[in-house]
Structures are given as structure tokens and as C-alpha cells.
Amino acid sequence: MTLPVVFESNEFVVLDKPDGLSFHSEQQPGLVVLAERQLNQTLYPVHRLDKMTSGLVIMAKTDQVARQFQQMFEQRLIEKYYLAISTHKPKKKQGWVKGDMVASRRGSWRLSVGMMNPAITQFISLASQPGERFFLVKPHTGKTHQIRVALKSLGAPIAGDIRYQLVADAMQEERGYLHAFALRFSLNNHQFEFVLAPSSGQRFLANSTFLTAQRWAEPWMHF
Structure with missing residues (x-):
């Protein structure tokens, strides 16, 4: 498997992670191993995506740059934007989802009303194909399964998410419809912006969905 390289410098590389x-x-070899083989060097992951999620991933080329990125993530200096599709109508069409993440069964998580260390997720959504809702999501924290749990809490689990959607429904989908769509940050006095449309999944590739994604081509303008 050859991984698409979105950007590469002496400091870091941005890859397009395939879903699955x-x-x-x-x-089987995972993303990190495949990337290291392809680029023939040691890489330092600075964040991660779930198996079902496609899209933009940053890997540093040195330990020093990795530490810079990790500090930036901790200080919320890296803006992340995701696309998601649900086949359910959410309780609200836009706004915030806030709450503590509580461990549930078999590696799943759920949202609680507590606010001790909350996951914070902002989103907007539009009607897409018949029976679909298309989401642009900006997580303000980086909790495990954060977006998946946030949309589940709205009554709109991500299509194809076997963990949080009804299994019978999820199994009908060719992939989980969550995509790391855009990144924006400043590193060493240079501003970086990356936007990458999804390249797999019939629901993502549908014409109306792509038109909506083009409307969101500068996602930071919508939050």
C-alpha cells in the first residue's frame, strides 16, 4: 500500500490515512509502520485517528518537532476539522456538545453530565442526500472517540460506526463516515493550512455531499 503524501518538509509529513x-x-502493519517503510525513516506520530477514520495525519520527523506538536495540541493551538455523515436527524442542527467522557463497556465511551474534564465539540450540519445529515465538526479537546460519542449523544451516530451505531445498520455501510478534513496551525513562524476531501465511501462521494464540502473548503470561517 502506498500512502498519499499531502505535504512533506524536513520537519514533518502530512499523510492521507485510508479508512479501515x-x-x-x-x-497487519499499521499506518506508522507503513509510513516509515515508505519514507525510509523513523517517524513520530503526534496525534492519531481511529481505524474507521480517514484523512489528515501529522507525523514529525524528529523527536524535537514531535515535542513541539505535542505541546501545541495540549495548548489547543492546532485547529482540527472533521466531516461526518449520519442517517439520523440530530437533536439540534448546530452548537456545542460538552461533558465528561465516561468509560463504558468493551472499550466504548459515553457522555455524562459532569464537567470535571469535559470533551468539548462544536459542530454545524446540513441536510445532504435524502435521509442523511452532513456534519462539519470542530473538536476543541482530544478525547478518545470524542466526535463519535458527541454525535451519538445527539441521536445521530455516524453511519458505519459499528461501535456506536446499531450493528445491523452499521454493517450495511462500506465504511465509517468520519473524515479528518482540515488542519490549521503555526509552526516556527510559518502558517500551515491543509484541507483534504474524502476519497472513499459512496455517501461522501455523492454529488450533493461534495458540493457541501466545497462550501466548507475554509472550515475555520464557519466557527
Whole structure:
């Protein structure tokens, strides 16, 4: 498998992660191993995407740059934007989802009313194909399964999400419809902006969905 390289410098590389590829190696080589083989060098992941999620991933080329990125993530200096599709109508069409993440069964999470260390997610949405809702999501924190749980809490689980959608419904989908769409940050006095449309999944590739994504081509303008 050849991974699409979106951007590469002496400091870091931005890759387009395919959906269905594990970040770390399981039975098969994961994203990190494949990227290191392809680029023939050690890479330092500074954030991760779930197996079902496609899209933009940053990997540093040195430990020093990795530490810079990690500090930037901790200080919320890196803006992240995601696209998602649900086949359910959300309780609200835009706004915020806030609450503590509580461990549930078998590696799942749920949203609670507590606010001790809340996951904070901002979103807007539009009607897309018949029976679909198309979301542009900006997570302000970086919790495990944060967006997946946030949309589930709105009554609109992500299509194809076997963990948070009804399994019978999720199994009908060719992929989980969550995509890391855009990144924006400043590193060493240089401003970087990356926007990448999804390249797989019939629901993502549908004409009306792509037209909506083009409307969101500068997602930071909508929040």
C-alpha cells in the first residue's frame, strides 16, 4: 500500500490515512509502520485517528518537532476539522456538545453530565442526500472517540460506526463516515493550512455531499 503524501518538509509529513487502516500494527502493519517503510525513516506520530477514520495525519520527523506538536495540541493551538455523515436527524442542527467522557463497556465511551474534564465539540450540519445529515465538526479537546460519542449523544451516530451505531445498520455501510478534513496551525513562524476531501465511501462521494464540502473548503470561517 502506498500512502498519499499531502505535504512533506524536513520537519514533518502530512499523510492521507485510508479508512479501515489501524494506526498501530495489529495483525497487519499499521499506518506508522507503513509510513516509515515508505519514507525510509523513523517517524513520530503526534496525534492519531481511529481505524474507521480517514484523512489528515501529522507525523514529525524528529523527536524535537514531535515535542513541539505535542505541546501545541495540549495548548489547543492546532485547529482540527472533521466531516461526518449520519442517517439520523440530530437533536439540534448546530452548537456545542460538552461533558465528561465516561468509560463504558468493551472499550466504548459515553457522555455524562459532569464537567470535571469535559470533551468539548462544536459542530454545524446540513441536510445532504435524502435521509442523511452532513456534519462539519470542530473538536476543541482530544478525547478518545470524542466526535463519535458527541454525535451519538445527539441521536445521530455516524453511519458505519459499528461501535456506536446499531450493528445491523452499521454493517450495511462500506465504511465509517468520519473524515479528518482540515488542519490549521503555526509552526516556527510559518502558517500551515491543509484541507483534504474524502476519497472513499459512496455517501461522501455523492454529488450533493461534495458540493457541501466545497462550501466548507475554509472550515475555520464557519466557527
